[in-house]
Amino acid sequence: MVNYVRSCPSDLGAGRHRGVLAKVKRTFRLRFGSWNVGTLTGKFLELADALGRCNVDIACFQETKWTGKSTRKVNGYKLWYSGAPKSINGVGIIERLKDFVVLVERHGDRLMLSGLGAGEKKSFWDSLDELVRSCPVDQRLVLGGDLHGHIGVESDGYASVHGGLGFGVRNDEGRTILDFATAHDLVIVNSFFRKRDSQMITFQSGLNKTQIDYFLVRKGDFRACKDCKVLPREAGFSQHKLLVIDLLLSRRATKTEKAVKPRILWKNLMGEAAERFRSETSSRFTKEIREGSHMEADELWTLLAGGMRETEKEVLGVTRGTG
Incomplete structure (x- = not known):
């Protein structure tokens, strides 16, 4: 599922120096979240409240377990979801910038899960490859989700996409993520910010702690990424934890011509x-x-x-x- 959002109007500031008109540069901060929620059934309201507490503007949900394709609203957020005929898998995008959404495209309900066969995994990556290629290059791309792979602590041959601040031991699925990022000129944002283990671990089941949820952006957009971390205090809803990324975006205002009534020369x-x-x-x-x-x-x-x-x-x- 992919969506397109108009520029956010929440300006952090613009001004002018005395006697000199300054070029107005408007900036706004957006917080994206990624969360494998296990299911939305019975906890949609609580999840929306958690996003509000964490000041998340846009979040992608995995394993919603809701069937069909529809939308729902709750506490200032609007959810677009896409599910399978049966209550398995399912994905969704929830936003409180709903008035600025210009397009939502649903691309099925699939999610990378452990236990899937090689053919199903290949089909997933092929579909994701096609989706990323379809995103206009002049628009920002923020890709988040449970990719079920371990990229490892060190960059080891992937320095262009891995920041050397990962977690755990790399596996084959992790190499697939890194190869995918390399092919599309993306960076794995999690690996570029030094954090405590509790802010890197995205999945915990008993003593098993791993990092399998990631955010990827285009290399040219990485300078806008100001932080990426797990919010462990919101871990009670799922074995997966809420992963967030903060982007500070700027938009230089264009000079507008003031319309005046035509005058006789x-x-x-x-x-x-x-x-x-x-x-x-x-x-x-x-x-x-x-x-x-x-x-x-x-x-x-x-x-x-x-x-x-x-x-x-x-x-x-x-x-x-x-x-």
């Missing part, structure tokens, strides 16, 4: 233009007075004034009407 009233204006005005007045002899005074005045303005425009010209 009186500066051209000289020489031959002045003689032509006098001649055409006199001729036009004579004709209009003759044709408007039956009119009331106000109507005749309106006719003469309109005729004069037309002559002025034809002979002298007018401005384009922009500042």
Whole structure:
């Protein structure tokens, strides 16, 4: 599932220096979340409350276990979800920027899970590959989810996509994630921020602690990433923990032209233009007075004034009407 959002209006500030107009540069902060929730049944409201407490603007859910394709609203958030005919898998995107969403595309309900066969895993990565390639290159891409692989602590040959601050021991699924990131010129954001283990571990079951949930962005957009971490205090809803990424985005305001009413170029009233204006005005007045002899005074005045303005425009010209 992928969606497109217009620029967020929550400006952090813009200004000008005394006597000098500054280029207005508006910035806004967005917090994305990724959460394998296990199921939305019976806890949708609580999950939305948790996102609100954590100031998450947009979150992607995995394993929603809801069937069909629809939307739901709760506590200022709107959820778009896509599920299988049976209550398995399922994904969704939940946002409180719902008024700025311009497009939502659903691409099935599949999720990378342990126990899937090699053919199903390949099908998943092929579908994800096609989806990423379809995203316009001039738009920001934030890819988050449970990818069920261990990228390991060290970068080891993947320095361009792995920041060297991972967790655990790399496995084959982790290498697939790294190869995918390399192929699409993405970086795995989790691996670029030094955190405590509790802020890196995204899944915990008993003594088993792993990092299998990730955020990926295009390399050119990485400078906008200000933080990426797990919020362990919201771990009570699932064995998976809420992973968040903070982006500080900037948008330089474009200079707008102030629309003004077109003006007659009186500066051209000289020489031959002045003689032509006098001649055409006199001729036009004579004709209009003759044709408007039956009119009331106000109507005749309106006719003469309109005729004069037309002559002025034809002979002298007018401005384009922009500042």
